[in-house]
Amino acid sequence: MPAPGLNLTSDYYTGAYPSLLWEMTVCQSLGDGHGTFARALKKPAAYGFLLADYLQRETSLPVQCGKIVEVGGGYGTLMAALLEALKPQSVTMVDISPTLLEKQKIRLKKHPAAFHCEDIFSWLKGLKTSLDLLILNEIIGDFPTITNIAKNALSACQPGKKVKPNQLPLPAELNSHDLLAEAARLINTYKLNIADLPETFNLNYGALRFIEQLAETEVARTFISEHGSDTLVPYPFSLYPAIVPTTDRNPRCIRLKDHNEYNIRFAHLAQIAEALNFKVKRLHLMDLLQVRFDDEIDYLLRTRQPVNEEQEIFLEFYEHIAEYQGIILQR
Numbered sequence: 001m002p003a004p005g006l007n008l009t010s011d012y013y014t015g016a017y018p019s020l021l022w023e024m025t026v027c028q029s030l031g032d033g034h035g036t037f038a039r040a041l042k043k044p045a046a047y048g049f050l051l052a053d054y055l056q057r058e059t060s061l062p063v064q065c066g067k068i069v070e071v072g073g074g075y076g077t078l079m080a081a082l083l084e085a086l087k088p089q090s091v092t093m094v095d096i097s098p099t100l101l102e103k104q105k106i107r108l109k110k111h112p113a114a115f116h117c118e119d120i121f122s123w124l125k126g127l128k129t130s131l132d133l134l135i136l137n138e139i140i141g142d143f144p145t146i147t148n149i150a151k152n153a154l155s156a157c158q159p160g161k162k163v164k165p166n167q168l169p170l171p172a173e174l175n176s177h178d179l180l181a182e183a184a185r186l187i188n189t190y191k192l193n194i195a196d197l198p199e200t201f202n203l204n205y206g207a208l209r210f211i212e213q214l215a216e217t218e219v220a221r222t223f224i225s226e227h228g229s230d231t232l233v234p235y236p237f238s239l240y241p242a243i244v245p246t247t248d249r250n251p252r253c254i255r256l257k258d259h260n261e262y263n264i265r266f267a268h269l270a271q272i273a274e275a276l277n278f279k280v281k282r283l284h285l286m287d288l289l290q291v292r293f294d295d296e297i298d299y300l301l302r303t304r305q306p307v308n309e310e311q312e313i314f315l316e317f318y319e320h321i322a323e324y325q326g327i328i329l330q331r
């Protein structure tokens with residue numbers, strides 16, 4: 001039986017050539033809101049505008065927004081539009097990748113933003129100020145995932161000690177015995193449901209640790225989006241088997257150039273967040289984006305036979321975003 005392992009992506013992002021061109025992130029696909037992907041939306045717009053609008057409708061985000069931080073901002077595309085929409089007093093971009101931070105600086109050069117190169121887990125330990133909004137868009141799948149956890153090994157294992165989350169060793173410092181103990185600690189402490197997972201399963205350790213560390217801070221609201229392993233596609237898209245993701249809820253490995261990420265079991269995030277007294281709202285990205293649904297889309301999703309290039313792109317987009325979820329955590 002394979003031993004538990006830890007999937008890490010930090011070497012890829014801190015290396016010389018991290019690129020997002022190999023994965024179709026939603027904010028990159030929608031770009032400035034004028035391309036073909038954007039025409040699959042009821043009201044074509046850049047992702048940052050749609051997110052700002054959604055957060056103002058669904059949360060208590062003030063119109064005059066104070067401090068915003070985005071961690072893992074990639075090319076800065078989301079923040080460029082969000083800044084125009086929200087006009088916050090201060091913006092900080094935190095990223096583990098020096099190369100991507102440079103790209104963010106160029107993208108956001110017209111705005112007074114601060115840039116900080118650090119791993120999120122150590123950055124959170126030092127976060128002493130309050131924030132109005134923290135954004136993690138398509139990054140938690142990159143956080144460390146514990147792979148190959150055997151249920152029988154888990155039940156024989158002593159859970160890790162209960163220490164303050166900020167005093168835990170950083171995920172990358174854990175050895176294989178610690179990994180199992182940490183998995184047992186999280187599962188026992190928060191009574192995470194693993195009954196429906198296979199005998200050997202994967203746990204989104206970094207994403208769950210992030211919620212524990214977040215609970216120690218004064219962040220008023222946090223928006224997180226990522227591929228989900230337990231995504232329910234909203235109606236009417238749920239009627240089209242071609243785009244409904246098939247899943248056993250076990251976080252799945254997504255193979256990308258020179259690194260792998262794992263999709264996220266959002267129910268586990270919600271369980272921990274609720275236990276730590278966050279107000280939790282889960283969402284499907286199709287609802288946030290207000291994806292178009294009309295006769296053309298119905299025909300396309302039913303037949304899967306695009307008749308032109310635009311429809312080919314639409315089909316790819318619908319298949320892709322069907323797996324995406326979001327979660328908003330508020331104090």
Ligand SMILES: C[S@@+](CC[C@H](N)C(=O)[O-])C[C@H]1O[C@@H](n2cnc3c(N)ncnc32)[C@H](O)[C@@H]1O
Pocket residue numbers: 009010013018020025026027028071072073074075094095096097100118119120121136137138139142143
């Ligand atoms: C998949 S990209 C997503 C980029 C962007 N948010 C988007 O949606 O297009 C992941 C981003 O998170 C950053 N990242 C990955 N792991 C990180 C960590 N542990 N701490 C801080 N940033 C991290 C990467 O450098 C990259 O900017």
